[in-house]
Amino acid sequence: MKRTRFAAIAMIAIMALTLGALSSCGGQPKMTDTVTVWCWDPNFNLYAMKEAVAVYQKANPGVKVEIVDMAQDIEAKIISGLQAGGAGLPDIALFQDFRIEQFLSDYPDAFVDLKAEGVDYSQFAPYKVGPMTVGGKVYGIPFDTGSTGLWLRTDYMKEAGIDPDAYLGKNLTWSEVIALGEKIKAKTGKPLLAYQSDNFDMLRIVVQSTGGQFFKDDGSLNLRSEAFKKSLALFKELNDKGLLYQVVGWSDWINAINSDTSAGFLNAIWMVGSVKSRPENAGKYMVLPTPLIEGVPGAANASNNGGSSWYVFSSSKNKARAVDLLKSVWATATPDNLEFYNKILKDAGAMGTFLPSQSSSNYKAGDDFFYKGQALSKDFASWMANVPVLKYTPNYVPMRDAVAHATLNYFQGKLATIDEAIAAAETEYKQVTGK
Amino acid sequence: MKQKASFQRYLNRFGWFCVLPSVILFGVFMLYPILSSLYYVTRRWKGMSNTFIGLGNFIRMAQDKVFLSALGNNFLFMVVQIPLMVFLALVLAVILNQGIRRWKGAFRLAIFLPAVTSLVVVSVLFRVLLQENGMLNNVLLKAHLITQPIGWLNDAAWAKVTIILAMTWRWTGYNMVFFLVGLQSIDPQIYEAAEVDGASKTRQFFTITIPLLIPVILFSVVTSTSGTMQLFDEPNILTWQGGPANATMTTALYIYRQAFFINADFGYATAMSYVVVLISGIFAFAQMRLLGDRGNS
Numbered sequence: 001m002k003r004t005r006f007a008a009i010a011m012i013a014i015m016a017l018t019l020g021a022l023s024s025c026g027g028q029p030k031m032t033d034t035v036t037v038w039c040w041d042p043n044f045n046l047y048a049m050k051e052a053v054a055v056y057q058k059a060n061p062g063v064k065v066e067i068v069d070m071a072q073d074i075e076a077k078i079i080s081g082l083q084a085g086g087a088g089l090p091d092i093a094l095f096q097d098f099r100i101e102q103f104l105s106d107y108p109d110a111f112v113d114l115k116a117e118g119v120d121y122s123q124f125a126p127y128k129v130g131p132m133t134v135g136g137k138v139y140g141i142p143f144d145t146g147s148t149g150l151w152l153r154t155d156y157m158k159e160a161g162i163d164p165d166a167y168l169g170k171n172l173t174w175s176e177v178i179a180l181g182e183k184i185k186a187k188t189g190k191p192l193l194a195y196q197s198d199n200f201d202m203l204r205i206v207v208q209s210t211g212g213q214f215f216k217d218d219g220s221l222n223l224r225s226e227a228f229k230k231s232l233a234l235f236k237e238l239n240d241k242g243l244l245y246q247v248v249g250w251s252d253w254i255n256a257i258n259s260d261t262s263a264g265f266l267n268a269i270w271m272v273g274s275v276k277s278r279p280e281n282a283g284k285y286m287v288l289p290t291p292l293i294e295g296v297p298g299a300a301n302a303s304n305n306g307g308s309s310w311y312v313f314s315s316s317k318n319k320a321r322a323v324d325l326l327k328s329v330w331a332t333a334t335p336d337n338l339e340f341y342n343k344i345l346k347d348a349g350a351m352g353t354f355l356p357s358q359s360s361s362n363y364k365a366g367d368d369f370f371y372k373g374q375a376l377s378k379d380f381a382s383w384m385a386n387v388p389v390l391k392y393t394p395n396y397v398p399m400r401d402a403v404a405h406a407t408l409n410y411f412q413g414k415l416a417t418i419d420e421a422i423a424a425a426e427t428e429y430k431q432v433t434g435k
Numbered sequence: 436m437k438q439k440a441s442f443q444r445y446l447n448r449f450g451w452f453c454v455l456p457s458v459i460l461f462g463v464f465m466l467y468p469i470l471s472s473l474y475y476v477t478r479r480w481k482g483m484s485n486t487f488i489g490l491g492n493f494i495r496m497a498q499d500k501v502f503l504s505a506l507g508n509n510f511l512f513m514v515v516q517i518p519l520m521v522f523l524a525l526v527l528a529v530i531l532n533q534g535i536r537r538w539k540g541a542f543r544l545a546i547f548l549p550a551v552t553s554l555v556v557v558s559v560l561f562r563v564l565l566q567e568n569g570m571l572n573n574v575l576l577k578a579h580l581i582t583q584p585i586g587w588l589n590d591a592a593w594a595k596v597t598i599i600l601a602m603t604w605r606w607t608g609y610n611m612v613f614f615l616v617g618l619q620s621i622d623p624q625i626y627e628a629a630e631v632d633g634a635s636k637t638r639q640f641f642t643i644t645i646p647l648l649i650p651v652i653l654f655s656v657v658t659s660t661s662g663t664m665q666l667f668d669e670p671n672i673l674t675w676q677g678g679p680a681n682a683t684m685t686t687a688l689y690i691y692r693q694a695f696f697i698n699a700d701f702g703y704a705t706a707m708s709y710v711v712v713l714i715s716g717i718f719a720f721a722q723m724r725l726l727g728d729r730g731n732s
Contacts, residue, residue, distance in 0.1 A: 072555075076695035082482070083701070106482025106699045197589055198678045248588040249562055249675055261568070398697050405680035412590070428681075431499045432697060434479070 034064040035322050038078075039094035040071050043273055045308065048143070048344045049094075052329045055340045059328075063321060075099060082107045086315020091322035094143070094308050097131050098396045104134050105394040112312040113137040117323050119331050125353040127389045132309060139311055141326045142353045146268040146306035147384040148205050149287040150177065151275070153190075154371045156263040160187035164371060168286055169379075171301040174234055177291045181243040184263045194262040195244035196253040197411070200404040202266055204390075205305050206231040209290050211298035211388040214403070219393050221429055223403070223422045227296050232407065232418050234293060239411050266290070268305045269380040272349025276369055286371035289383055302386035307353075330354065345377055351384075395433055402428035472705045480702040492706035502707060505677070505684040506714075508595070508670075512685075513663045513718075516599045521655055524607045525648070528614035529640060543615070550609035558601075558672040562588065565597060591682035594674045598683050601669050606662070610655045617651035618644070653726040657719050664715045667691065686711050 039045040046069055053065040068090065070077065081089035082103075095103065104111065115121065115138040121129050128142035150172070154164040160183050167180075181192030195202060207214070212227025222228075238244050245262040247253050257265055258278045264285075265271075275281050289301040310330065312322045329337055333356040341357035344350040346365075357363075358381055366373035393399075406415060406425035415421045476492060478485040496502050531542055549557075564570045565587035572584040587597045621644070629639050645652070670676075670683040676692070677684030686707060694704035 073695075076691075079695050079699055083699075102699075103482075108483070198675055198680075246589065247566055248678070251559070252562055252566055255563070401676075401697075408589075408680045414591075428501065431501055432693075434495050434499075434698070434700070434703065 036090035037067045037092040038070045038090045044348050048350045056329050089313050091316040097307050098392045101392050102394040111139040128353045140309035141330045142309045145351045145353050146304045147380040148268045148290050148303045151287050152264040155284050156188050160184045171289050172291045174291045190263045191245040192243040194256045194265045197246040200400045205303045208390045209303035210296045215393045300386045302383040304387045398432045475702050475705040478702040480700045482699045492703050505686045505689045517659045520603045524610040528611045532618045546608035549605045554668045594683050598669050617648045621647050660718050661715050
């Protein structure tokens with residue numbers, strides 16, 4: 001009996017305590033409003049948003065922003081949330097430019113029209129605004145550029161008896177690059193380019209530099225173009241001449257670059273962070289303009305890979321605040337904001353596409369980490385202006401996968417000719433999309 | 436009499452009250468999804484909009500080579516990996532049960548550990564080991580067992596081998612535990628009698644151990660079959676999204692990609708799930724029929 005009573009008292013005490021704790025929690029008046037952001041890559045996107053928030057909080061000290069690193073399957077989580085009418089979604093999310101059209105077409109009412117909220121899009125690089133525009137509405141705040149270049153190890157060039165200075169800053173054609181690669185390979189044994197064999201990015205860079213498109217204006221597949229065939233032929237040549245160091249998987253590709261396996265790679269400005277993460281790379285790399293494919297009209301020594309933008313969900317309970325955060329920091333040219341863009345460029349290699357920011361100091365400064373203190377940002381920014389615009393359409397991902405699969409099978413000889421590879425890609429695309 | 440009836444009614448009501456939470460949960464999380472899937476399956480889904488297409492999803496499936504080859508991969512993994520794993524698990528269980536006297540616990544733990552390790556973590560390590568210039572190839576080259584590096588992740592056929600090895604690595608220990616328990620329930624006198632009759636260890640294994648373990652083997656095979664039909668993690672992470680070029684694509688992964696990655700087409704994904712469930716059911720039924728009768732006798 002006694003024990004029961006003790007137990008009862010203990011129960012009541014625990015309940016009282018819990019209730020007290022709960023009420024003290026709920027009783028607190030809501031002074032702060034919290035904005036939640038989903039993105040990925042702590043050293044790049046997450047870092048940039050954190051810096052933006054710091055600027056924003058100077059003027060709005062009460063606002064709390066929670067930035068969540070969604071490394072795995074961010075799109076799958078967002079699709080689940082959208083399918084559930086917005087349940088569990090953050091206020092702001094980062095989308096890759098090539099992914100957003102799929103979401104805008106599948107979930108037309110899910111995002112806030114930021115043009116209606118007064119964002120001035122003439123201040124952003126036009127190629128970034130295109131994919132986020134539907135009808136008269138514009139849905140995102142453009143973030144970084146994926147302006148590309150050919151990254152070369154000058155120490156291996158010297159080892160092969162080639163003077164890097166003769167190439168520094170030069171626009172090359174692919175045949176010149178192949179000749180260079182063969183020389184380096186013969187002397188040092190290093191393949192010219194680290195290549196992720198299950199990935200589409202490098203092919204995309206080459207095709208985009210030719211001004212070629214993967215889709216026609218009506219949204220149907222456009223792989224039978226001269227530009228695409230020439231790009232695929234070039235890849236095959238690189239592969240057959242042993243100029244590609246092949247790895248499977250993204251992290252392994254980064255690993256390959258940072259373990260002296262190749263004499264270079266072809267990718268975008270956002271690789272600065274990964275290259276700088278290894279101190280031994282200091283002074284070794286130089287970056288040349290994206291090589292040109294000869295004989296394709298409209299080709300340029302410039303291309304793009306990657307790049308993302310920020311979006312606000314219509315389901316957000318804190319919509320006004322979320323819009324204000326993006327608009328007043330990312331899209332307004334105040335000295336503080338320009339300094340913010342200037343800082344993330346230096347620290348993370350995150351080059352914004354907000355045009356007023358491109359006159360800041362770090363856009364012009366030389367970078368001692370690179371060969372002869374190359375003014376990397378200035379070069380990438382100047383190439384960015386020449387990037388031919390690529391149309392993504394909502395079906396970019398199935399196209400990307402189908403082409404990557406066909407390319408791999410072509411490399412391994414399972415598909416004998418370019419025409420067969422193209423036909424295989426078309427078939428897979430058709431079957432996966434059900435069109 | 437009357438009072439007793441009302442008490443019965445009270446008990447009845449009380450009983451219903453008690454199971455109510457689980458009935459509600461079952462209804463919301465099991466019954467409702469199953470019923471609503473009947474609606475989904477007849478539609479072509481695209482984000483928020485959908486259109487009725489009747490049996491269109493099934494017609495599309497029959498023509499979708501990615502789905503069909505994914506199904507083929509499921510069968511291949513099933514036919515090759517399950518017998519391999521079950522046999523290995525059996526042998527290991529017998530060795531642990533009889534052959535080893537010391538460090539038994541440590542060995543048992545070491546063999547079971549892969550089953551409770553996160554594959555996401557392990558696959559990062561595996562991928563480094565399995566690259567063309569990775570450690571495994573280097574070791575094999577140095578030992579002159581191969582002359583060309585093997586494309587464990589890059590070659591269509593070898594990637595399938597990689598998946599089978601990874602699955603075996605992960606699940607052998609798990610199944611071995613069931614066999615260990617089963618072995619302990621076999622009367623040691625049977626082995627003693629066999630010993631007296633002069634039967635070798637191998638003979639004992641095949642004519643005593645295996646027949647007496649048939650119910651456990653059946654359990655292991657049935658659960659492994661449904662596990663293989665749902666194979667997802669290994670091809671998604673280890674060979675990266677069913678790569679190279681869909682060579683290790685499985686139905687579960689393709690369903691996921693159709694729904695949450697490529698198309699947001701929940702109708703097509705649901706229709707494919709129906710087919711997979713049906714096939715799994717047929718397999719389970721067939722296995723019970725084939726092995727079950729012998730197990731009961």
